[in-house]
Amino acid sequence: MSEKVNPGAAATAALKDQSQERQKAMIAEHFRKLAEAPERGEKCVYTFVPGNLTELIDSFGLLPVLPEINALQSGMRGKSRDYIALAEKLGHSEDVCTYVKCDIGMLKSGNVGPTGERLPNPDLLLLSYTGCFTFLKWFELLGQEYDAPVTMLHVPYQGDGVVTDSMRTYVVDQLKKKIIPALERISGRAYDEEALKERLERSAQAEEDLVWVLESAKRRPSPIDAYFGGVYYIGPIFTAFRGTQDAVLYYRELRAEVEERIALGKGPVTPDGEIANERYRLVVEGPPNWTSFRKFWQMFAEEGAVVVASTYTKVGGVYDNGFRHDPDRPLETLADYCMGCYTNLNLPTRVQMLERYVREYSADGFLINSVKSCNSFSAGQLMILREVERRTARPGGFIESDLVDPRYFSASNIKNRLESYFQMIEQKRAGGV
Amino acid sequence: MTELEQLLARAEELYRDLRFQAVTDWKARHGGLAIGFMPVYVPRELLHAMGVLPVGVMGAGDDLEIIRGDAYYQSYICHLPRSTIELGLNGALDSLDGMLFPATCDVIRNLSGMWKLQFPEKYAHYLDVPQDFDALVGGQFYRRELEEIADELHRRGARKLEPAALRRSIEAYNENRSLVEALYTLRIDEPWRVPTHELYLLLRAGNVLSVEEHTAMLREYREAVLADADRRSMDQARVLLAGSFCEQPPLGLLRTLERAGCYIVDDDFVQVHRWITGDVRANGADPLGDLVLAYLEQGIASPIRYIDDQAKGQALVERVERSGAEGVIFCAPSFCDPALLDQPMAVAAIERAGIPWTSFKYAENTGQFQVIREQAGTFADSIKLWSE
Numbered sequence: 001m002s003e004k005v006n007p008g009a010a011a012t013a014a015l016k017d018q019s020q021e022r023q024k025a026m027i028a029e030h031f032r033k034l035a036e037a038p039e040r041g042e043k044c045v046y047t048f049v050p051g052n053l054t055e056l057i058d059s060f061g062l063l064p065v066l067p068e069i070n071a072l073q074s075g076m077r078g079k080s081r082d083y084i085a086l087a088e089k090l091g092h093s094e095d096v097c098t099y100v101k102c103d104i105g106m107l108k109s110g111n112v113g114p115t116g117e118r119l120p121n122p123d124l125l126l127l128s129y130t131g132c133f134t135f136l137k138w139f140e141l142l143g144q145e146y147d148a149p150v151t152m153l154h155v156p157y158q159g160d161g162v163v164t165d166s167m168r169t170y171v172v173d174q175l176k177k178k179i180i181p182a183l184e185r186i187s188g189r190a191y192d193e194e195a196l197k198e199r200l201e202r203s204a205q206a207e208e209d210l211v212w213v214l215e216s217a218k219r220r221p222s223p224i225d226a227y228f229g230g231v232y233y234i235g236p237i238f239t240a241f242r243g244t245q246d247a248v249l250y251y252r253e254l255r256a257e258v259e260e261r262i263a264l265g266k267g268p269v270t271p272d273g274e275i276a277n278e279r280y281r282l283v284v285e286g287p288p289n290w291t292s293f294r295k296f297w298q299m300f301a302e303e304g305a306v307v308v309a310s311t312y313t314k315v316g317g318v319y320d321n322g323f324r325h326d327p328d329r330p331l332e333t334l335a336d337y338c339m340g341c342y343t344n345l346n347l348p349t350r351v352q353m354l355e356r357y358v359r360e361y362s363a364d365g366f367l368i369n370s371v372k373s374c375n376s377f378s379a380g381q382l383m384i385l386r387e388v389e390r391r392t393a394r395p396g397g398f399i400e401s402d403l404v405d406p407r408y409f410s411a412s413n414i415k416n417r418l419e420s421y422f423q424m425i426e427q428k429r430a431g432g433v
Numbered sequence: 434m435t436e437l438e439q440l441l442a443r444a445e446e447l448y449r450d451l452r453f454q455a456v457t458d459w460k461a462r463h464g465g466l467a468i469g470f471m472p473v474y475v476p477r478e479l480l481h482a483m484g485v486l487p488v489g490v491m492g493a494g495d496d497l498e499i500i501r502g503d504a505y506y507q508s509y510i511c512h513l514p515r516s517t518i519e520l521g522l523n524g525a526l527d528s529l530d531g532m533l534f535p536a537t538c539d540v541i542r543n544l545s546g547m548w549k550l551q552f553p554e555k556y557a558h559y560l561d562v563p564q565d566f567d568a569l570v571g572g573q574f575y576r577r578e579l580e581e582i583a584d585e586l587h588r589r590g591a592r593k594l595e596p597a598a599l600r601r602s603i604e605a606y607n608e609n610r611s612l613v614e615a616l617y618t619l620r621i622d623e624p625w626r627v628p629t630h631e632l633y634l635l636l637r638a639g640n641v642l643s644v645e646e647h648t649a650m651l652r653e654y655r656e657a658v659l660a661d662a663d664r665r666s667m668d669q670a671r672v673l674l675a676g677s678f679c680e681q682p683p684l685g686l687l688r689t690l691e692r693a694g695c696y697i698v699d700d701d702f703v704q705v706h707r708w709i710t711g712d713v714r715a716n717g718a719d720p721l722g723d724l725v726l727a728y729l730e731q732g733i734a735s736p737i738r739y740i741d742d743q744a745k746g747q748a749l750v751e752r753v754e755r756s757g758a759e760g761v762i763f764c765a766p767s768f769c770d771p772a773l774l775d776q777p778m779a780v781a782a783i784e785r786a787g788i789p790w791t792s793f794k795y796a797e798n799t800g801q802f803q804v805i806r807e808q809a810g811t812f813a814d815s816i817k818l819w820s821e
């Protein structure tokens with residue numbers, strides 16, 4: 001353990017972090033509800049994180065299940081290796097997204113969720129297809145496994161870097177003609193726009209606080225880590241809780257905790273303690289690795305490297321560009337939300353966003369974690385690297401791993417690359433290269 | 434050289450010409466715009482009606498040394514985009530006034546943005562074909578999308594899109610498609626008359642020639658092979674090749690499969706020619722609407738198209754039956770998400786129907802075919818054994 005990390009402070013912080021306790025309780029409660037759903041006659045909707053319609057689903061009293069979250073949890077709990085191996089044995093290619101294989105392997109192994117309880121079968125596969133074509137194949141695959149209807153929401157891509165009226169109309173038309181009728185059929189309830197609006201109102205409140213928390217990293221030292229820590233902060237809003245009162249409270253508490261850290265001049269908390277000496281401020285592009293998440297984080301923390309902004313924390317919604325769910329335009333706002341998720345932005349927009357982060361967060365450099373699984377993120381990242389480097393004149397770094405396939409996480413390799421990268425930043429500071 | 438040999442030599446020359454001279458020549462003759470498009474499907478009729486030459490860009494096969502393209506892509510991404518970038522960087526695509534990137538997969542999608550960054554002076558547009566097939570929902574969206582493209586091309590110098598011209602273009606492509614289909618049918622009936630490596634070169638010629646020239650070429654080829662008494666039946670296994678709808682296998686691989694004892698009686702190559710089944714209505718009052726409807730209702734069941742009726746793979750089984758194939762070879766590019774994610778579902782359907790299958794992967798620049806040759810040979814032998 002490096003002296004830059006202070007374990008004692010972590011213990012105190014962990015004790016104090018009410019928001020974390022609340023998040024844990026929310027998740028436990030959600031999985032309990034899911035486990036009991038079949039008995040209680042409650043219906044479940046499988047759906048995805050980017051472009052999720054959580055407020056709408058909740059307004060029908062339906063429970064969402066998010067396969068990517070199950071996959072990443074399986075990765076963190078050391079189960080993904082076996083699940084992926086099983087899926088590959090069943091004929092799934094070694095070349096494709098490991099989230100899909102992890103999910104299929106989990107399903108074939110009894111569909112036991114992250115809390116150890118069995119997940120219910122879907123009553124509806126709600127394919128909201130934002131920013132990635134693999135989602136489409138994923139639910140075609142699940143469609144073969146379950147006796148549940150699939151309803152698709154095709155979300156157009158921001159190919160030209162803008163959302164046009166035509167795109168918005170297309171999504172709203174699908175919501176009206178396809179999605180809402182499907183939710184009505186499954187739930188046996190009529191669409192209740194007032195109920196949706198209430199939820200959207202609460203979403204906007206939580207989003208406001210989330211953005212405040214993420215932007216707190218503009219300070220020196222940053223009170224948060226916006227990548228490793230960030231994945232915890234986005235948890236509730238990206239998953240089953242956007243639009244709930246729990247989420248509003250969670251983000252209010254989180255904000256208060258961060259305010260306190262700022263007042264005390266503290267750096268981010270890591271699993272091994274607080275980063276007391278912020279040496280490098282980084283912007284990170286790409287998802288993290290989940291199988292060695294803690295080890296990965298340690299490699300940064302030990303060097304005093306703090307991630308001040310990341311794109312991964314925008315896959316389930318980009319809020320720091322001003323977007324908030326708007327209860328006055330309930331379906332249009334859902335459409336705008338879906339189309340605005342990070343991987344639905346074209347490459348030039350992604351480059352601009354990274355460039356902005358590097359400048360606004362006073363980063364020393366930016367780093368890409370390129371994951372083998374995900375063409376949606378990865379195809380084009382080498383060009384992004386060059387472009388951002390050219391525009392910001394800050395050093396860019398590139399490492400490769402995977403989301404949940406431990407075969408593609410080489411700790412020594414990544415550590416070496418990170419060390420050379422930090423050296424590069426030092427040289428740059430010293431007026432070298 | 435016989436006329437047939439000359440025609441095939443011309444087709445192979447077009448296929449190997451990575452400077453796209455045919456496009457430059459066409460522009461010199463006609464003075465219109467040339468717009469490239471990536472796999473799989475774009476409505477070429479629309480471009481044609483505006484006096485624009487649609488040019489299919491399908492990577493660079495095994496003929497191009499990749500010098501800069503590899504610096505744009507990680508090792509775990511398919512080969513097609515890196516050779517396409519290479520072509521862009523080395524000036525081979527300079528004759529193109531723009532590129533369309535249809536919604537095929539995330540790699541092509543992201544390539545559209547890379548193109549915008551790399552070639553800011555050129556038109557680069559992501560063609561977001563709908564996955565909702567309701568005429569009043571996805572259809573309306575698609576129509577607006579096509580209108581936007583037409584407006585933009587007009588701004589850049591193309592003729593205005595007029596219904597009468599579009600009707601004529603639809604007719605021209607209907608004729609072209611029916612000739613392609615006729616060759617596929619002839620290959621089913623008499624595969625020795627239409628070897629796949631020849632048919633493939635003809636399909637590729639259609640990527641760079643005007644539809645009129647290509648139609649003439651198809652017709653000439655058909656007449657020539659029907660008259661060629663030297664083409665005789667051999668004892669080969671009939672196979673359907675599935676999965677090669679985007680990055681294309683090298684020509685050598687097709688020849689290898691044929692030499693290994695396979696008659697390929699159906700395939701997914703250069704699918705733009707076969708995406709729409711049957712004719713697009715050509716005499717309606719609203720030809721753009723007819724083009725949209727054809728996309729929605731006459732499109733093939735490709736892995737890049739959403740299938741929601743729980744009958745995944747059924748279309749493949751039907752193709753096997755229609756073509757009289759005795760087995761399926763899944764032949765997909767390495768790291769090709771749509772093909773490889775689809776494969777387990779297709780395999781399940783094929784197995785349910787009791788059809789033998791095998792699979793391998795390739796890259797467009799694969800140079801060694803020994804393993805594939807052995808695998809295909811064994812597969813062909815086993816099929817023949819079973820059918821005896």
Ligand code: SF4
Nearest residue numbers: 097132134374375376
């Ligand atoms: S390819 Fe990427 S975005 Fe798509 S499902 Fe996999 S990890 Fe998610």
Ligand code: SF4
Nearest residue numbers: 511538679680769770
């Ligand atoms: S080969 Fe497959 S993954 Fe590659 S660009 Fe084509 S469809 Fe996409």
